[in-house]
Amino acid sequence: MISRPASRPVRSADDYRDTIEQLLRPLAARPVEYVTVAEALGRQLAEDQHAPIDLPVFRNSAMDGYAVRAQDVAVTPVTLPSTGVVAAGDTGREALVPGTARKVMTGAPLPAGADCVIPVEDTTADTSSVQITRGRSAGEFVREPGSDIRAGAGLVSAATMLAPRHIAALAAAGLARIPVFAPVRAVVISTGNELVAAGTALRPGQIYNSNGIALAAALTANGVEVAGVEHSGDEPAEFRRLLHSATAAADLVITTGGVSKGDFEVVREVLIPLGGDFGSVAMQPGGPQGLTVVDGVPVLSFPGNPVSAVVSFEVLARPILRHLSGLGPVPEYELPLLGAVRRSPEGRRQFLRGRLVCNGARPHAVEVVSGPGSHLVASMAAADVLIDIPAAVTELPPGATVRVWTL
């Protein structure tokens, strides 16, 4: 049995999240790694990238057709001698003789002296000449060097989360390796003598360990690299050993279990002497919470009930981690409630599991899919949102507008 240090008074979920946010703020300054552009999808660019060359690099044809001088095709139809062909990849160094045409392929360099391209559709050719049925002005179907971007101009800005369109632009500019921020690296330590791994038969009193796997998935889905998923029994020595290994390997440690008012609270027992700030947050599920800095690394201690652990992550960590990783905010909606919420605890903000009711892709209402119990983890699989019931609200009629967060 452990002594019970005085807990902090009850805090609101928003206040507590602000405290976590301040503690995690230094994680914004992460080391820079170099990766190839091909590996950079979903990574966050660390420095502004500029075009090292003009794009297009050289004046080229926008069509398959004939390079001519516009003045030579001002009156049509006209037949011009046709000399040679420039394919994409050719150097195109031979200048066009005035009064002649030269066949050019899309992307091929325009011969010096030519100022427009007649699309092949507007021509009929034999081996040595081409008849042109429609003239074009100077510049038509010609791509000028630098008309997409000039050498030295900004191509993709620092902090951008690299999507396929950014990858396309970086590759087209010929960039080979680019600097990206290292991801936030986290270790999850679930605690509890009662937890056993999947694939083992349960003995009386045991349950399967889901928190490690579930939080690792949630971290991964939000841009965090999972550097380890560990399990500790309720022995302080074991937890302490795993804790210090975790702080050596990660920017952030998340623990589950061992935070409430019971007698075998290994997380509180080890972390409070290290300065841990443990107490109640006015939310349900997820009330008992702890926050410690160990070896310079923030340690978030979530409750051990599977739903409490996942909701703690969603409410207290996910928005911060998405922001740190350069991902967009969690999608939120305000929607009418199908059915009533008959009872919500006064003074505690409640997060009910809900399901969007959609017309096509557009949600138009939300329904509660599971009871409030923090053990209802199977039921949570059917939910796609959390319904946020403010602390002061104790019941809601059908049709009441509620705020929901996408899971």
Place this chain on the structure above:
Amino acid sequence: MISRPASRPVRSADDYRDTIEQLLRPLAARPVEYVTVAEALGRQLAEDQHAPIDLPVFRNSAMDGYAVRAQDVAVTPVTLPSTGVVAAGDTGREALVPGTARKVMTGAPLPAGADCVIPVEDTTADTSSVQITRGRSAGEFVREPGSDIRAGAGLVSAATMLAPRHIAALAAAGLARIPVFAPVRAVVISTGNELVAAGTALRPGQIYNSNGIALAAALTANGVEVAGVEHSGDEPAEFRRLLHSATAAADLVITTGGVSKGDFEVVREVLIPLGGDFGSVAMQPGGPQGLTVVDGVPVLSFPGNPVSAVVSFEVLARPILRHLSGLGPVPEYELPLLGAVRRSPEGRRQFLRGRLVCNGARPHAVEVVSGPGSHLVASMAAADVLIDIPAAVTELPPGATVRVWTL
């Protein structure tokens, strides 16, 4: 030079996508692989999963507190002899003697004979007895076996794209390995003598090869596994060799370049004799398109301009591949246009690159960020949507409502 087989008449983008969809339909029946639940994030479940056990497995306490019989605490305050403590993970096999209390931790098995739990907050205890200040009804703070899910009940349905909440439920039920569909596997072959890899200095007429890297990123971002990214010059023998290697390795091949009306169209030259259906689709960019089945594998042939290749993917392939991979539809909006579209080609549906203008997270308008040229790949980095201008529309005033697709 190659002969020019008759091309199909111009088709609409929707008709052509329907043709591709029919060709890709067999990819819905992909092989099943077994992965651990921990590896299953983002994979598509292949078979309905049922709970192999009741959850909770055993009757347990929802609170840290005292297990009692409700009838023994009907009148409070009351002091009961307190015998022992049940921690989470204990077997909890010793029955409660009527008229006594036993300390129980959250998640610990409820002793037989007890029917409710008094939260520790409503008690004061010494070593051998506990004073209870508030009674509870039978069932309060007790989690009944199977109250979350019954053994045999449906836990997660086939075809579900596994999110963290599904992972949590599958892990809590103790499932170790689960069947998921193999991803669609694709190989990209970019073609063109003019293309060189990043990191090489450009010689006259050369450009950097971006299509392979960009399409690989787009495929990855839409649930497709990229089994190879190749580059072929304009020699038919080289392209043919890479093509057959690709069909041996993948469910789908995408080629870029070599599809238009030029003289060195290696893709058309090799694929038309194999039954390739090449022709014009009434869209810009992305007009020239080809579709072939080689060695039983669908081959989509996109144009080689970098923007044309990416827009072809977005319009013609992405919605189908997302559906096949179990991902949601591409987000679409209808939004007012900032500024005018002065000129759009009649008879061709145009996809302009645009940027959402947002109030907070909510888009309220869209602006065009780049000209229509299919070489403007750097400019495309600034776009986050495609603006869909119907074929019949040739100009749009500021404020006109347009349909946009998220990139």
